[in-house]
Amino acid sequence: MEAINNLISGGVVQDIMFYVFAALTLLCAILVVANPFSRSPVTSAMFLVLTIISMSGLFLLLHAFFLAAVQILVYAGAVMVLFLFVIMLLDLKEEQRRKIKFFGLAAGLVSVSIVAGIFIKSLASIKLTAEPALEGETYVLGKLLFTQYTLPFEIISILLLVAMVGVILLSKKKLE
């Protein structure tokens, strides 16, 4: 019994969970971008939902409980429903398999290798030794949001209003 307790508090279970969620996230992300079985955007959207859900598992492992909930509510709930709605509305034809252009492939590989360079360079300069002791609880986060970050919070609400008005204007029947 004590051995099991040590195992759990030692974080072995959490490490395993990390690998499971990370593998799920990456696998689903690959299936969003390059699905060998289907080219329809609906499949991509469904796998994006799975990616987001497994990412919220990663957030849980990072003790960001509020953000994990928001991730599922806003992304998997609202944003993806919007995506699916538009896909159904547009009645898209299947994307045809076309030859991958050499230029596109080269541009993709170059940009990814540039990002990889930045990544490796920044990893080398990380000096974090502190043991993580942070809890991303709703109470703490809300307190921070309404004291230190009140102005950005209000600006965000204005942004949402502007986006709402803009969307209504854009989707009016007559677009002149």
Next chain:
Amino acid sequence: MHVSLHHYLFVSFMLFSLGLLGVIMRRNLLVIYMSLELMLNAANLALVSFSRFNNKLDGQVLVFFIITVAAAEVAVGLALIVALFRKRQSAHVEDLTSMKL
């Protein structure tokens, strides 16, 4: 091996690269948009893990704002795509080249 900041950052990097490849290689506007969401999510993951291993909550507040802005951005972008589809009857990037020189 104990899971550290580097592991999370690697996952974030892989997600970002996948999103970038999707934006460059795919031709369907909607799939390109989903890849953009993937890149945003990668940034969110990096921010949350930095906030955890730095013992500061500011990163999580920033992620909260990013999620809000992303929701607004998706609404506006999808409205633009629908408007474009109405005009052109297509959501493929190869059919939308009127601004090409």
